[in-house]
Amino acid sequence: MRTALALLLLATPAAAQDRVLTIYAEDYVASEWGPGPAIKSGFEAFCDCELRFVTGDILPRLLMEGEGTEADVVFGLNTDVLARARASGLFAPHGQDTSDMSLPIEWTDEIFLPYNWGETAFVYDETRLDNPPASFDELLDADVRIVIQDPRSSISGLALLLWVKQVYGDEAPEAWAKLAPKVLTVTRGWSESYGMFTSGEADMVLSYTTSPAYHIAAEDDLTKKAAIFPEGHYFMTEVAAQLAGTDQPELAQQFMDWILTPEFQAEIPLANWSLPAKLPEADWPEVMRDLPRPEVTLFYSEDEAEALRQPALDEWLRAFN
Amino acid sequence: MAARLQLGHLVAAFLAAGILGTLAAVAWFAGGLGGLTEWDWRAVRFTLWQAALSATLSALLAVPVARALARRRFRGRGLLVTLLGAPFILPVIVAIMGLIAIFGRNGALNEGLRALGLPEIGIYGWQGVILAHVFFNLPLSVRLILQGWQAIPAERFRLAASLGFAPRDIARHLERPMLREVLPGVWLAVFLVCLTSFTVALALGGGPRATTVELAIYQAFRFDFDLGRAATLGLVQIALCIGALLAARWIAVPAGFGAGMDTAHAPPAPAGWRRWADVVVITAAAAFLLLPLSAVIASGLPRIAQLPAEVWDAAWRSVIMAVISALLSMAACLALALTVARSGARWVETAGMAPLIASPLVLGTGLFILLRGIASPQQMALPVTVAINAAMALPFGLRALIPAARTLQADYGRLAASLDLRGWARLRHLTLPRLARPLGFAGGLAAALAMGDLGVITLFATDQPTLPLKLYQLMNSYRMADAAAASVLLMALSFALFWAFDRGGRLEPDP
Numbered sequence: 061m062r063t064a065l066a067l068l069l070l071a072t073p074a075a076a077q078d079r080v081l082t083i084y085a086e087d088y089v090a091s092e093w094g095p096g097p098a099i100k101s102g103f104e105a106f107c108d109c110e111l112r113f114v115t116g117d118i119l120p121r122l123l124m125e126g127e128g129t130e131a132d133v134v135f136g137l138n139t140d141v142l143a144r145a146r147a148s149g150l151f152a153p154h155g156q157d158t159s160d161m162s163l164p165i166e167w168t169d170e171i172f173l174p175y176n177w178g179e180t181a182f183v184y185d186e187t188r189l190d191n192p193p194a195s196f197d198e199l200l201d202a203d204v205r206i207v208i209q210d211p212r213s214s215i216s217g218l219a220l221l222l223w224v225k226q227v228y229g230d231e232a233p234e235a236w237a238k239l240a241p242k243v244l245t246v247t248r249g250w251s252e253s254y255g256m257f258t259s260g261e262a263d264m265v266l267s268y269t270t271s272p273a274y275h276i277a278a279e280d281d282l283t284k285k286a287a288i289f290p291e292g293h294y295f296m297t298e299v300a301a302q303l304a305g306t307d308q309p310e311l312a313q314q315f316m317d318w319i320l321t322p323e324f325q326a327e328i329p330l331a332n333w334s335l336p337a338k339l340p341e342a343d344w345p346e347v348m349r350d351l352p353r354p355e356v357t358l359f360y361s362e363d364e365a366e367a368l369r370q371p372a373l374d375e376w377l378r379a380f381n
Numbered sequence: 382m383a384a385r386l387q388l389g390h391l392v393a394a395f396l397a398a399g400i401l402g403t404l405a406a407v408a409w410f411a412g413g414l415g416g417l418t419e420w421d422w423r424a425v426r427f428t429l430w431q432a433a434l435s436a437t438l439s440a441l442l443a444v445p446v447a448r449a450l451a452r453r454r455f456r457g458r459g460l461l462v463t464l465l466g467a468p469f470i471l472p473v474i475v476a477i478m479g480l481i482a483i484f485g486r487n488g489a490l491n492e493g494l495r496a497l498g499l500p501e502i503g504i505y506g507w508q509g510v511i512l513a514h515v516f517f518n519l520p521l522s523v524r525l526i527l528q529g530w531q532a533i534p535a536e537r538f539r540l541a542a543s544l545g546f547a548p549r550d551i552a553r554h555l556e557r558p559m560l561r562e563v564l565p566g567v568w569l570a571v572f573l574v575c576l577t578s579f580t581v582a583l584a585l586g587g588g589p590r591a592t593t594v595e596l597a598i599y600q601a602f603r604f605d606f607d608l609g610r611a612a613t614l615g616l617v618q619i620a621l622c623i624g625a626l627l628a629a630r631w632i633a634v635p636a637g638f639g640a641g642m643d644t645a646h647a648p649p650a651p652a653g654w655r656r657w658a659d660v661v662v663i664t665a666a667a668a669f670l671l672l673p674l675s676a677v678i679a680s681g682l683p684r685i686a687q688l689p690a691e692v693w694d695a696a697w698r699s700v701i702m703a704v705i706s707a708l709l710s711m712a713a714c715l716a717l718a719l720t721v722a723r724s725g726a727r728w729v730e731t732a733g734m735a736p737l738i739a740s741p742l743v744l745g746t747g748l749f750i751l752l753r754g755i756a757s758p759q760q761m762a763l764p765v766t767v768a769i770n771a772a773m774a775l776p777f778g779l780r781a782l783i784p785a786a787r788t789l790q791a792d793y794g795r796l797a798a799s800l801d802l803r804g805w806a807r808l809r810h811l812t813l814p815r816l817a818r819p820l821g822f823a824g825g826l827a828a829a830l831a832m833g834d835l836g837v838i839t840l841f842a843t844d845q846p847t848l849p850l851k852l853y854q855l856m857n858s859y860r861m862a863d864a865a866a867a868s869v870l871l872m873a874l875s876f877a878l879f880w881a882f883d884r885g886g887r888l889e890p891d892p
Contacts, residue, residue, distance in 0.1 A: 091846075121758075247583060251857050258861045259485075
C-alpha cells in the first residue's frame with residue numbers, strides 16, 4: 061500500500077525545464093479532446109519552455125490564492141465572471157489590437173482577450189421535431205419539451221437568463237411563465253442536458269449555434285440543427301488573461317501574443333467546437349462556414365450583466381416556483 | 382485494549398476536526414458567516430422533505446426484499462444479492478441516464494404504456510427525485526437489513542419452531558425487535574445521503590423547485606464567491622444531520638438476542654401465499670434495480686474496445702486509488718466500530734457519521750485553504766482524494782460494522798477478557814474472523830464509492846485525471862457514445878472491486 065502511494069506521488073511529473081509557463085484552464089481545455097494538446101505542442105515548438113496546464117475551478121482557486129498564485133496565465137474564463145475577476149486586480153493588460161476581430165460585437169477590453177465565441181441556441185433533431193419553432197415567440201407557444209441548464213450552476217444557463225431578459229425586457233417574467241411548462245427539466249451542467257437530448261428524451265436542448273458542427277464533422281450526422289431566431293441570439297465568449305504578478309512575464313506575454321495568430325485560431329473550431337475570435341471566415345473549416353448564422357447578436361456589457369444577474373435570477377426562480 | 386480504545390478515539394477526533402476545521406477555515410477566509418436568502422430557506426425545506434421521504438420509502442421497501450432474500454434459497458441467490466448492490470455504487474450521471482432509459486418520456490415503461498393505450502407516467506418532478514433516491518439507496522438498505530436478519534442466531538429460529546411459532550409470532554418476537562434495532566440506522570444513512578444530493582435532485586426534479594442545500598452551496602461558492610454564505614449553509618446542513626442522528630438514536634433499541642453457535646442458516650421459509658409473495662417481491666426489486674443498469678450496459682458496451690488509451694490510463698489510476706482508499710477506510714472503520722462497541726462513546730459514532738454530513742464543496746474548499754501553505758495543490762490532489770474517499774465511505778461501513786461489533790462485544794467480550802485475550806491475538810483469532818463479513822462489505826463499498834467519486838478535488842486540480850473525470854471530459858466534448866462506454870467500464874470496475882472485497886469477507890473464517 062505504501063509503495064502504491066509512493067508511486068502515485070512519484071507519478072507527478074517534475075518540471076522538465078526551468079522555464080515553465082503555468083496556465084490555469086477550464087477542465088475541458090486540457091483533455092485530449094479539447095484544444096489543449098495542440099496549444100501545448102504549438103507553443104512549446106517556439107517558446108523554449110514547458111507549458112503546464114492546471115485544470116479545475118479556476119476563478120475560485122485564483123481568488124483564494126490571490127497574489128501568491130502560481131498561475132502565469134488563465135485560459136477559459138467566461139464573460140459572466142469577468143466583473144469579479146477584474147475586481148480582484150490580479151490581471152495585467154493583454155497588449156493586443158482587438159479592433160479587427162471576427163466577433164459580432166466590438167471588443168475593447170484591455171485585460172481579457174477572447175479566443176473563441178459562439179451564441180446560445182436551442183438545438184433539435186429534425187427527424188424528431190417536424191415543426192421547429194422559427195422564433196423565440198413561436199418557442200413560447202410551441203408544443204415541445206426542452207431541457208435547459210440551471211443559471212446558478214452553469215454558464216450557458218446564465219446566458220439563457222440574459223438572452224430572455226434582452227429579448228423580452230420587462231416582460232421576461234411572462235415569457236418565463238410560458239416557457240416553464242415546456243421545460244422538461246433543468247440540469248446542473250451542459251453535459252447532462254445534452255446527454256438527455258441525444259438519448260431522445262427531450263425535443264430541444266439549450267446549447268450553441270455551433271453544436272451541429274460536431275455531429276456533422278465527427279459523426280456524419282446532418283439531422284441536428286440549431287433553431288435560428290430573428291429576435292437574436294446571446295453572445296458567449298471565453299477569454300484568456302495574464303497575471304500581473306507572474307514570475308514569467310516574458311513567456312506570459314509571448315503566449316498572449318500568440319493567441320490571435322492564425323496558427324492558434326485555426327485550432328479552435330474543431331477542437332473547441334466554437335468559432336475563432338480572429339480568423340477570416342474564408343479560413344474557417346467548411347462545416348463552420350456552412351452553419352446557419354443568426355442575423356442579430358445580443359450581448360450585455362459586463363456591468364449591465366452583473367447588475368441584471370440577481371433580479372433576472374429571482375424572476376426565473378419565481379416562474380418555476 | 383486501552384491502546385485500541387485510543388485508536389478509535391483518535392480516528393474520531395481526526396474526523397471531527399477535519400469536518401469542523403474545514404468549515405471554520407472557509408468561514409475564517411470569508412471573514413465570518415453570511416446571511417441566507419429566502420431561496421436558501423426554500424432549499425432547506427425541500428432538502429429536508431425529500432430526504433425524509435426518500436429515507437422512509439427506501440427503508441420500508443427494503444424490509445420485504447431483505448426478508449424474502451433472507452429466508453429463501455435459490456440458484457444464483459448469492460449473485461443476485463451482490464448484483465442488487467450495484468445501483469448504490471453507480472456514478473450519479475450514469476444512474477440518471479439508466480433511469481431515464483426506463484422511466485423517461487421515451488423510456489421502456491412509457492413505450493409499454495403507450496402500446497397498451499394507457500396514460501404515460503412523468504418522471505420529472507419530486508417523484509423523479511424520490512424514485513432516483515430509492516433506486517440509489519434501496520440496495521444499501523436491503524444489504525444492511527439482510528445482515529440484521531443473518532445476525533439473528535439460528536438457535537432462536539429453532540427455538541421458535543419447537544414452540545410452534547407461526548410466521549406472525551416470529552415476526553413479533555424475533556423480526557420486529559431486530560428491525561427496531563437496525564431500521565433507524567438504515568433510515569439515517571439514507572437520509573444523510575439524500576441530504577447532500579445535488580445533481581440527481583436537479584436533473585430529475587424538473588426545475589428549481591427541487592433545489593437542495595448543496596446546490597445553494599455550489600451557487601454561493603462558484604457563482605457568487607460568497608464563502609460566508611457557503612459556510613452558513615454548510616453549518617445548516619450539519620445541524621440538520623445532527624438532528625436526524627439524535628432522532629435515529631432515540632428510536633433505536635438494541636434487540637439483545639444473545640450469542641449463538643452459528644448464524645449461517647436461513648430463517649424458516651413459510652410456504653403457501655408467503656412463498657409467492659416473496660417471489661413477487663424479489664422479482665420486482667430485481668427488475669427495478671437491474672433494468673436501468675442493463676440499459677446503461679446496452680448503450681455503452683459496443684464501443685468499449687474503442688476507448689482511447691487515456692481512458693484506460695485513468696481507469697488504472699482510479700483502481701489503485703480506490704484500493705488504497707478501501708484499505709484505509711477498513712482500518713478506520715474497524716477502529717471506530719470496536720471503540721463504539723466497547724466504550725459506547727456516542728461522540729465517536731457521531732464523528733464516524735460526520736463525513737456524510739459535510740458538504741463536499743465546503744470540505745474541499747476548507748482543505749484547500751488549510752493545506753495550501755504546506756504543499757502545492759498539484760501534489761496534494763491524489764493523496765487528498767484518497768483520504769477523503771476513505772472518510773466518505775466510513776458512515777456506510779460503520780452501519781454494517783457497529784451492530785456486528787456490538788454483538789461481538791456482548792457475546793464474547795467477557796469470555797475474551799477472562800481468557801486475557803488481547804491485542805494482536807484477539808484481533809486475529811476473535812475480532813477479524815467474526816467481523817470479516819461486514820468488514821469486507823465496508824471495504825467493497827469504500828472501493829466502489831471511491832471509484833465513482835468525481836472528487837472534491839476540482840480546486841486542487843491535477844494533470845492526472847481519474848476515470849469519472851474522463852467521463853465528464855468525454856461528455857463535455859460531445860462524445861456521448863464514448864462517455865456511455867466509459868460509464869460501462871466505470872461500472873464494471875466499481876462492481877469488480879466491490880465484489881472482490883465483499884467476497885473476501887465472506888470466505889469461511891479459520892476453524
